[in-house]
Amino acid sequence: MRVYNTLSGQKEELTPVDSSQVKMYVCGPTTYNYIHLGNARPLVVFDSVRRYLAYRGYKVAYVQNFTDVDDKIIKRAAEENREPRELASQYIAEYFVDADRLGIKRADVHPRVSEHIPEIIAAISGLIDKGFAYAIDGDVYYRVKAFAEYGKLSHRSLEDMLAGARVEVDERKEAPVDFALWKAAKEGEPFWESPWGKGRPGWHIECSVMSTKYLGDTLDIHGGGSDLVFPHHENEIAQAEALTGQPFVRYWMHNGFxxxxxxxxxxxLGNFFILRDILDKFPADVVRFYLIATHYRSPLDFDDGKLEEARKALGRLKNTRILAREFLQSEAARSVGKEDEMSSGLVADVLAFQEQFIEALDDDFNTAKAMGFLFEMARAVNSFVSRADVKNQAHQDALGQSLEVFESLAEVMGLFQEPTGNGAQVDKLLDILGELRTRARQNKDFGLADQIRAFMLAIGVKIEDTGNGSRFRYEQTPDLADLIQECIDLRVRFKKNQNYQEADFVRERLQEEGIILEDTREGARWKFA
RNA sequence: GGGCGGAUGGCGAAGUGGCUAACGCUGCGGUCUGCAAAACCGCCAUUCACCGGUUCGAAUCCGGUUCCGCCCUCCA
Structure with missing residues (x-):
């Protein structure tokens, strides 16, 4: 496997410190509001990296922090007249709501700055002892010029930085580029006791401390957005390597914006979109697909049209699964059937695409390229389904094997999240409406058939007719009550037309699914049995 | 000013020395269908911002030009 390393500016062979395990640390959000789409990209990207490493047989130790002590949190809390810690806790909880919806696996550890103050103080003391930091008036600064390799990650020299220095002028610092490890508390700010007085950690030290605490002196992969390269990650290196004397990170990975x-x-800039708002309009796996359909290091432009396109593209992949499952679940009697060119050809194609999918991801996690092979696989499967013989056991076996591969690869990318909620009952109601529509079509009552289809469409369900029966597709689980009400409305119409046969059919079918109708003077009401 | 990256069809996006420039969306034919949808079959870049060079051969390497984004200040 090859990984692009920001440190070297090249793709490098991935060789973890421990050959069976990859230690990963990803910079998490500063929790003072809901996360936006830009925050979601590294979450999805590195979650996919993690899943893929696991798929390739690595054990992955995954740590993602929360920066819950920070100027912006303090400011926001003051504005809302709240306690900073309480504000941060709330948004950590909100973070998990969003991340869970996106299917982001929980990290093994989610350390918080506020819970690591003693370790941070110890680290700062260590840096002072070694001559890499100095205290002034309750602040502690990192002495950048003491760390000879400063700038190696962001590829700039100290001279460059000093030359173009627009860094705030603080006369007390030895050099303008020196950055804060510890900040003395101002009036009304939250603080912890320290050898330098009351204060709180600076922005960069927490990641150095928490990452090495949980993963050891040398991490394999450290990830984050490319805006963290400088100064955040550069400073992390300076802090950690000065303290431990060991290489801090083997592979630095940064996603584009x-x-x-x-x-x-x-x-x-204020041009951000809150992830939660997007998730109200688009299914989570569509957002996920959108984020990994482009290589992680490339910029990714956003607008609703792009998500709409992602919805359609992912829909194609989901369709393949629906078609294949339908084929596999067919109740038609099976015949023995021999393996033939068609069935062996499918399996061979699918396995070849799987191999290429893996090659693509092995090369710096090229998810965009890998997706291409998923589509190729989908076409091979669809094509097979359209020509194959449901009753032929060999065809069944070939498709079963292919679908398994297809689904496992989609799973690696976190696609195909099953709809949640009362899906089973909704599906039964859909079946009833589908049966009513099929009966209408058989009676050549296309007006009624189309009306039912129109209703379905209105609640976000697409109907597709097949040789035997219809299938339903939806992205958001429709509301059960809407479906029941439609059944009732149709029954009222049947009764009005004195079509008691259909009216009774509705009542009986509902009853079979555990829904009791009771006719009253005002109309029908329903309840669960 | 310094550092980093980018420019590929109508749109999005792979491709970093040599098969017909992936894949998706859109569009156009055809099959199927009560109509539709989905699916299938087929078509849609002699060309990869521009100029020059290296090479038997370049979208891919080198030099230059133009344009664009990001970092150097909090940001994923």
């Missing part, structure tokens, strides 16, 4: 109209999406 999401842009809006080709401008970086960021909190400071």
């Amino acid at each position: 999401i842009t809006v109209n080709n401008e970086k999406m960021s909190k400071s």
Whole structure:
């Protein structure tokens, strides 16, 4: 496997410190509001990296922090007249709501700055002892010029930085580039006791401390957005390596930005989209697909049209699964059937695409390229399904094997999240409406058939007719009550037309699914049996 | 000013020395269908911002030009 390493500017063979395990640390959000789409990209990207490493047989130790002590949190809390810690806790909880919806696997550890103050103080003391830091008036600064390799990650020299220095002028610092490890508390700010007085950690030290605490002195992969390269990650290296004397990180991975109209999406520009709002309009796996359909290091421009396109593209993949499952679940009597060119050809194609899928991901996690092979696989499967013989056991076996491969690869990318909620009962109601529509079609009552289809469409369910029966596709589980009400409305119509046969059919079918209708003077009401 | 990256069909997006420039969306034919949808079959870039060079051979390597984004200040 090869990984692009920001440190070297090249793709390098991935060789973890321990050959069976990969230690990963990903910079998590500063929790002072809901996360936006830009924050979601590294989450999805590195979650996919993690899943793929696991798929390739590595044990993955995954740590993602929360920065819950920070200027912005303090500021926001003051504005809302709340306790900073309480504000941060709330948004950590909200973070998990969003991340769970996206199918982001929980990290093995989610350390918080506020719970690691003693370790941070110890680290700062260590840096002072070794001459890499100095205290002034309750602040502690990192002495950048003491760390000879400063700038190696962001590929710039100290001279460059000093030359173009627009860094705030603080006369007390030895050099403008020195950065804070510990900040003395101002009036009204939260603080912890320390050898330098009351204060709190600076921004960069927490990641150095928490990553090495949970993963050891040398991590394999450290990930984050490319805006963290400088200064955040550069400073992490300076802190950690000065303290431990060991290489801090073997592979630095940075994802590109999401842009809006080709401008970086960021909190400071105000052009950001809250992830939760997007998830209200698009299924989570569509968002996920959108985020990995482009290589992680490339910029990714955002607008609703892109998500719409992602919805359609992913829909194609989901369709393949539906068609294949339908074929496999067919109740038609099976005949023995021999393996033939068709069935062996399918399996061979699918296995070849799987191999290429793996090759693509082995090369710096090229998810975009890998997706291409997933589509190729989908076409091979669809094509097979359209020509194969349901009753032929050999065809069944070939498709079963192929679908298994297809689904396992989709799973690696976190696609195909099953709809949640009361799906089973909804599906039964859909079946009833489907049966009513099939009966209408058989009676050549296409007006009624189309009306039912129109209703389905209105609640987000597409009907597709097949040789025997219809199938339903939906992205958001429809509301059960809407479906029941439609059944009732149809029954009222049947009764009005004195079509008691159909009216009774509705009542009986509902009853079979555990829904009791009771006719009253005002109309029908329903309840669960 | 310094550092990093980018420019591929109508759109999105792979491709980093040599098979017909993946794949998706859109569009156009055809099959299927009560109509539709989905699916299937087929078509849609002699060309990869521009100029020059290296090479038997370049979208891919080198030099230059133009344009664009990001970092150097909090940001994923």
